[in-house]
Amino acid sequence: MSGAHRAAAGARDTTTRSDVPPVEVDGVSVAFGAIKALNDVSFTVAPGTIHAVIGPNGAGKSTLFNVLSGVYRATAGEVRFGDARLSAMRPFQIAGVGVARAFQNIALSGAQTVAENLMLGRHHLTKAGFLSSGLRLPRATREGRVHGERIREIAEFLDLGDKLHTPVGVLSYGDQKRVEVARALCIEPRLLLLDEPVAGMNAQETDRMADSIREIRAALGISVILVEHDMGMVMSLADRVTVLDFGRRIADGTPAQVQSDPEVIRAYLGSGTEDNPADAVAAAHTPEPTERQP
Numbered sequence: 001m002s003g004a005h006r007a008a009a010g011a012r013d014t015t016t017r018s019d020v021p022p023v024e025v026d027g028v029s030v031a032f033g034a035i036k037a038l039n040d041v042s043f044t045v046a047p048g049t050i051h052a053v054i055g056p057n058g059a060g061k062s063t064l065f066n067v068l069s070g071v072y073r074a075t076a077g078e079v080r081f082g083d084a085r086l087s088a089m090r091p092f093q094i095a096g097v098g099v100a101r102a103f104q105n106i107a108l109s110g111a112q113t114v115a116e117n118l119m120l121g122r123h124h125l126t127k128a129g130f131l132s133s134g135l136r137l138p139r140a141t142r143e144g145r146v147h148g149e150r151i152r153e154i155a156e157f158l159d160l161g162d163k164l165h166t167p168v169g170v171l172s173y174g175d176q177k178r179v180e181v182a183r184a185l186c187i188e189p190r191l192l193l194l195d196e197p198v199a200g201m202n203a204q205e206t207d208r209m210a211d212s213i214r215e216i217r218a219a220l221g222i223s224v225i226l227v228e229h230d231m232g233m234v235m236s237l238a239d240r241v242t243v244l245d246f247g248r249r250i251a252d253g254t255p256a257q258v259q260s261d262p263e264v265i266r267a268y269l270g271s272g273t274e275d276n277p278a279d280a281v282a283a284a285h286t287p288e289p290t291e292r293q294p
């Protein structure tokens with residue numbers, strides 16, 4: 001199935017999990033000395049949607065991601081995920097309420113196998129303590145089997161099923177990025193944060209990752225927030241896009257809405273980047289030759 005067809009099928013089949021609340025970013029500001037990296041930024045991520053945050057270099061995207069995942073504290077405002085105030089929590093507490101982050105720079109142990117890296121991602125779900133695991137007591141053995149099965153499912157989901165016993169360090173860059181996403185899914189999140197998931201990927205790897213993100217949303221019914229520079233990918237993948245510039249929210253809407261927003265076009269043209277969202281949307285919406293056939 002082509003990416004586009006799969007996307008359409010995914011959107012139709014999606015059932016959002018009933019325990020996925022909206023993410024409410026409410027008046028968030030972050031200052032580094034005199035620099036206002038984020039200035040009163042607000043937007044809402046609807047449950048079960050893919051929401052992209054874009055903007056020229058230095059716009060505040062990474063800072064926002066670090067607030068969402070508890071690495072930075074907001075100077076003002078807050079981020080809510082249902083009852084949880086993410087902006088007041090530490091990273092491990094944020095993971096505990098079902099928010100997982102896949103890092104831009106792969107944070108995996110290269111010498112360990114895919115399965116071992118994924119098992120580390122399930123650590124906090126493991127109830128048997130180190131002692132019973134070490135002694136291979138029945139509870140730990142049973143638990144290990146259940147986690148092993150789930151890890152296999154998640155790996156297969158990301159086309160990594162045949163690489164479970166391969167050390168991560170020998171995998172291609174694209175596969176390593178997929179392991180990074182799989183590791184985040186291992187905490188069974190309700191919200192997945194993807195920090196530049198296709199950075200450094202070639203076109204084929206990018207398409208594969210975009211397909212995986214659609215399938216994750218469709219099959220798991222969770223919300224996805226991604227920061228990404230690849231404009232074509234964002235415009236074809238996201239349900240909604242928030243645009244930052246110099247720490248301020250300058251637009252928020254569907255890909256089609258933001259790409260035609262004069263302030264967004266000005267921000268990108270002014271930044272000197274060739275990644276103009278208007279061009280990217282046009283390219284993303286150009287039908288493939290086969291789709292023109294009657």
Ligand SMILES: Nc1ncnc2c1ncn2[C@@H]1O[C@H](COP(=O)(O)OP(=O)(O)OP(=O)(O)O)[C@@H](O)[C@H]1O
Pocket residue numbers: 032035036037055056057058059060061062063064
């Ligand atoms: N730890 C920090 N200390 C001081 N200034 C910072 C820090 N982190 C970010 N900044 C500044 O805050 C602003 C926003 O940076 P941020 O990295 O969030 O932007 P970005 O949109 O992710 O940029 P890029 O696309 O280049 O990664 C920039 O002016 C940056 O120099």
